[in-house]
Amino acid sequence: MNVRVWGARGSLSAPGPATVGYGGNTSCVELELADGTTLILDAGSGIRELGQRLLERDPGELHICLTHLHLDHVEGLGFFAPLWRAGWKLRFWGPPSPTATLRERVSRYLSPPLFPVGLSEAPAEAVFEDVPREPWRIGSAVIEAQTVEHRAYSRVRPCRRSPPTRDVPPRSHALG
Numbered sequence: 001m002n003v004r005v006w007g008a009r010g011s012l013s014a015p016g017p018a019t020v021g022y023g024g025n026t027s028c029v030e031l032e033l034a035d036g037t038t039l040i041l042d043a044g045s046g047i048r049e050l051g052q053r054l055l056e057r058d059p060g061e062l063h064i065c066l067t068h069l070h071l072d073h074v075e076g077l078g079f080f081a082p083l084w085r086a087g088w089k090l091r092f093w094g095p096p097s098p099t100a101t102l103r104e105r106v107s108r109y110l111s112p113p114l115f116p117v118g119l120s121e122a123p124a125e126a127v128f129e130d131v132p133r134e135p136w137r138i139g140s141a142v143i144e145a146q147t148v149e150h151r152a153y154s155r156v157r158p159c160r161r162s163p164p165t166r167d168v169p170p171r172s173h174a175l176g
């Protein structure tokens with residue numbers, strides 16, 4: 001498996017000389033799995049540059065796990081080139097909600113007035129899935145979602161050891 005970090009910053013993009021070391025983009029990690037599957041963790045501002053790189057290959061399927069939906073983890077989606085090209089299939093995985101589907105919640109950001117173009121206008125095929133309670137497979141990886149304490153439901157991280165935990169209401173205030 002190859003791992004490439006396209007964004008490692010929380011809360012707010014912070015470009016400039018002081019952040020050259022780790023970059024100024026918010027959360028986005030690309031995993032190239034053993035079978036060639038591309039799995040992307042979070043869609044912070046770092047996903048913009050990743051999207052440009054992905055256009056160098058033929059369109060295909062991409063998996064994007066959203067750990068939670070705070071803006072610093074989704075703000076790059078509107079600038080993710082494969083979303084705006086026909087032929088790509090984007091399968092999003094994210095935390096469930098009792099009040100709205102994952103597509104509906106992501107669309108709150110990807111729609112006017114917050115974003116000039118709506119998600120429904122994207123030429124790519126975008127599929128949204130709640131993460132399962134049990135471990136599941138993406139390509140050659142086994143993914144397991146766990147709840148973490150944060151001011152949001154947050155359930156996605158690759159893991160092979162601990163059993164999944166139940167959803168619990170947010171208990172602590174934190175910035176991701």
Ligand SMILES: [Zn+2]
Binds near residue numbers: 070150152174176
């Ligand atoms: Zn957060």
